[in-house]
Amino acid sequence: MNDIIEALDASVRSVCGKYDEANRRNGWNPALWSALESIGVTTLSVPEECGGSGGDVATAVAVLEVLGEHAAAVPYAETALLAGRLLSGCGVQVPAGPLASIVVGTELQVLPTSGGVHVSGIARRVPWARAAEHLVVLVEDRVILLRRGEGLIAEGANLAGEPRDDVAFDCAVPDERVHWLRGESARVVREQALRTTLARAALIAGAARRALELTVTYAGEREQFGRPIGKFQAVQQHLAAMAGEVVLTKIAVEAAAVAVDEDNGAEVAVMAAKTVAGQAAGLVASLAHQIHGALGYTEEHPLRHSTTRLWAWRDEGGNEAACSAVLEQHVLAAGKGGLWPLISGHVSVPTKESL
Template sequence: MALDSDDIHVATAERIFSDRADLQTVAHDRDGAYRASLWQAVEENGLTIAMVPEEAGGVGLTLEEAFSLLRAAGRHAVSVPLAETMLANWALAAAGLEIREGVLVPLVPAPRGHLAIDAEGRVTGVCPEVPFGREAGAFVALCDGPDGPVIALLDPAACRIEEGTALSYEPLDWVHVEGAPAMASAPAGTAAALPEMAATARANQIAGALERMLDATVQYAQDRRAFERPISKFQAVQHLLARLGEECAAAVAAAGSAADTLSRGETGDALLLEVAAAKVRCGEAAEAASGIAHQVHGAIGITREHALHRLTLNALAWREDYGTEAHWALKLGQLVSAGGADALWPLLASR
């Protein structure tokens, strides 16, 4: 079952986010001064190791619980590398490597980059558009190895980082690796599902941002008056808000279903279906919902002082990470077109 926000871990996380990174405060903070205190609280409370089993030194939440924690992070448009560090620690533990303190950033090169590790443990390749790349204390890279996928721990000092900026103004950097020696490495094992994990993380963050967008937009429509009544009383506005609610519901359902699938340890076609559906549908919902939210807000959300852009720009930027809608749609379409007309329904109905 999905968790309510009264779940203890989610509640703790929600409290940290609202205390340390209130949406409005963050929107006003040009220098990002809040980020150090937010990160400290996030790390001290074990959120960065939430996905790691207890026996590997983590908190041992189920993946479903951990993803609902990321949905909560999405509700606050949290802009520290929490999802990234969670995923990287999960991958380390899943590959049987030691988890680490500090900011970790996963390198998931597919679909537009490539990383390979040779028999001597040297990594070469490029990973484009890495969220928070420059902030990494270490990279956790999914590489092609001589005998299959490998998880390799890399020192950022041994890599060349080309800085860039995401739609949301967060760091989005290219990481070039030219024969850097891995500080540790191991066959990926279940960590080979890092791309699916990362895409599901982003889907859940988007779903959270949409929940908050819906809340904020409904509230605004009830407060804002025009033509001598709240604009929420106009049918045209009500229908826009209903559409926003529907897109939010679709995102929550799709992201939750993918999280549930990973939590059950499912693999193969079923996992691809669920993750692709989540990333595609949440991406589409992000676009539709952001448009409606800004429209109802009369576009004041594009001013710096209004917090709405924190939600909309992050939701839109998260579409780009770990495979866009088109990337995942293509993977799913390849699976289904190869399987033929008789295989589609049994796959859908297996859930």
């Protein structure tokens, strides 16, 4: 962790600590969002010329880890990594306030009109749609900026209670809110998918760390047979297994963020990170609840807010099976002698035939 990320980590952690209780009560925490805006992190990976703070993906991922740890009820990934990236990719200013992003699918139609476009249809399970001031829609080589009131929202939620809303559109959008991408649209779509996957892996890294901390504390306080349960070898083995998964996930996520920034083996790194994070989510949640017993499942206990997010985020952005399938394709495409360069990114090991 460099000095900038360390200072940013401390600042975000301090802000989040003031709103932990509100995160547990509500599906959306506008007070925390305002506090994050005040310290300038909500558009961290957006270039300064587009109204952002000019940070890189690795820095934004460091913030996401802290937000995941605190179960922060804010659309940070959707604003900083996804919607903000789409708008800045068109060279336009990113508006203030929380954002949500939509990649047009078969149920959403965008047709040209004399003064702009007409958007109709339904976007399913849009993260944080009800909280967003603007909805940023990617369709082919255009990015369309919609106001929240231009869509009819049917509220939904994931397993952790985070907003995953259906939004029905039937509205005209003027030309000034229709922007053209500067890059190849297919590449932008792939980048959006990778950033979504990386964001969920980073959030898992934070939530897993929080689950471990809560479990270590509980194991040191809960007594059985006259001593803390953390003194029993079986519990110690569980804690050690959890700690190993937490560290591995953090390393994989941060390596993937660097790969995205450097555009060097990004897909392999991100898919590997999400696979590791998904496996860690299952093990950490299982062992945390095993050590806590029934207490950890109650509405009032903070562990539930971490583990339900681990389960929800594990399936979002591609689960282990989906990410592993992508990795398999890369391994097969690398062919004989290509596995090590694929893993290392740049180091080649001589084969027997080349000696």
